[in-house]
Amino acid sequence: MQDDSPRPVSRPRPARMLWITAVWGGCFVAIRWGLRDAPVLWFATLRSVVAGLVLLAIGAAQRRPHPVGKRSWSLIGLLALSNSSVAFAAMFAGVDGLATGTAAVLANAQPLLILMPAWWLYGERVNGRTAVGMLLGFVGLLMVALPGGGGTGAWLSVFAAVAITGGTLLSRQLTGVDIVQATGWHFLVGGVVLAVVASGVERLPAIRWTPRFLLVLAFLAVVGTALAFLAWFQEVQRSALGPLAAWTFLTPLFGVAFGLVLTDERPGTWAAVGTAVVLLSLWTVVRASRGAT
Numbered sequence: 001m002q003d004d005s006p007r008p009v010s011r012p013r014p015a016r017m018l019w020i021t022a023v024w025g026g027c028f029v030a031i032r033w034g035l036r037d038a039p040v041l042w043f044a045t046l047r048s049v050v051a052g053l054v055l056l057a058i059g060a061a062q063r064r065p066h067p068v069g070k071r072s073w074s075l076i077g078l079l080a081l082s083n084s085s086v087a088f089a090a091m092f093a094g095v096d097g098l099a100t101g102t103a104a105v106l107a108n109a110q111p112l113l114i115l116m117p118a119w120w121l122y123g124e125r126v127n128g129r130t131a132v133g134m135l136l137g138f139v140g141l142l143m144v145a146l147p148g149g150g151g152t153g154a155w156l157s158v159f160a161a162v163a164i165t166g167g168t169l170l171s172r173q174l175t176g177v178d179i180v181q182a183t184g185w186h187f188l189v190g191g192v193v194l195a196v197v198a199s200g201v202e203r204l205p206a207i208r209w210t211p212r213f214l215l216v217l218a219f220l221a222v223v224g225t226a227l228a229f230l231a232w233f234q235e236v237q238r239s240a241l242g243p244l245a246a247w248t249f250l251t252p253l254f255g256v257a258f259g260l261v262l263t264d265e266r267p268g269t270w271a272a273v274g275t276a277v278v279l280l281s282l283w284t285v286v287r288a289s290r291g292a293t
Contacts, residue, residue, distance in 0.1 A: 011239060011240075012235050013235070016231055016235065017235070017250070020228050021247060022250070023223055024228060024248075024251045025250070025254025026219070026254065026258050027224040027225075028104040028255045029262050029263060030219055030220045030224065031220065033216050034220065036212075036213075037210055039205065039207075040089070041194060041197060041202050042205040042207060043207075044088040044092040045195045046207075046217055047191075047220050047225055048187045048188070048190050049191035049194075051187045051221045052186070052187030052189075052226075054221070055184030055230060056181070056185065056188065058180055059178065059181045064180050064181050065181065067178070067181055072174075072176075075174060075177075076174075076177075078170055079174075079186040079190075080186040080187070080188075080190035082166040082167045083164060083168075083186065084167075084186060084187050084189070084190020084193075086160075087163035087164045087167060088160075088194065089197070090156045090157070090159040090163060091103075091160035093156045094106065094159075095157075097154075098157060102154070102157075103157045104251065104255020104256060105140075105274075105275050106154055106157035106158050106160075110164055110165045112134050114165045114168060114169065114245040129284060130242070130284075133282070134281070134285065135281075136281035137277075137278050140275070140276075140278035140279075140280070140281055141158065141278060143274025165245075168241070171236050171237075172241070179230065179233055179237065180230060182233075183230050187226070246285050249282030249283065252279065252282075253279060
């Protein structure tokens with residue numbers, strides 16, 4: 001199943017990865033605040049649709065070519081379902097049922113999930129230290145998710161991480177397609193799918209268009225989604241997936257920190273210990289991935 005075509009070998013750019021992960025960490029607080037004014041699925045829909053429209057406007061202004069061909073649109077459709085429709089719905093529902101920091105940890109388990117598929121699909125090998133880090137991360141995730149028998153929010157957040165991982169793997173295939181247009185269209189298509197589901201589950205949107213909600217939506221859709229995911233997909237095109245995904249260990253770290261500072265949330269003992277174990281595991285994966293490249 002390996003793709004034998006040449007693979008990117010560049011290292012992720014640290015400055016870019018720092019702002020991406022910081023913004024993504026802040027998104028969990030933004031989601032928490034926005035859910036005061038909008039239901040889960042309609043809020044997720046707005047995030048995706050607004051992000052898609054912003055990127056398509058940028059693409060039009062820069063006269064970028066639209067995707068063409070069955071393969072390109074098939075990939076964009078799959079990416080829309082995975083990285084937008086499923087991931088955002090599960091992520092928002094997970095935040096709605098968990099503390100902000102816990103949701104940030106569980107929804108950003110991508111480094112623990114992507115390494116084996118990256119080896120299978122792209123020949124990016126997993127060494128012993130990486131395997132130890134993955135096992136440690138799995139233990140940490142269980143410690144976060146299972147206190148008191150676990151909960152729907154925990155598993156939804158893990159499901160979001162799986163969907164985002166699938167999106168990252170799919171985005172590597174977007175060769176020969178303008179990345180701005182592809183990213184914009186996948187968010188717009190994914191948002192339309194979310195709108196259909198939201199209309200069936202939550203009926204007509206009951207949204208309070210408060211100044212707070214508008215600011216949260218602007219940050220979440222434009223900065224945290226359109227710009228951050230565009231930068232992420234650009235890095236996916238040029239970097240090995242293992243070292244790249246390992247950088248996202250900073251996302252839950254930022255998420256926990258923002259949750260403590262901005263929402264005054266205090267995680268329970270098991271969740272706090274599990275979070276620390278996950279971060280330790282991700283640090284192990286980072287070190288192992290650097291040594292392997």
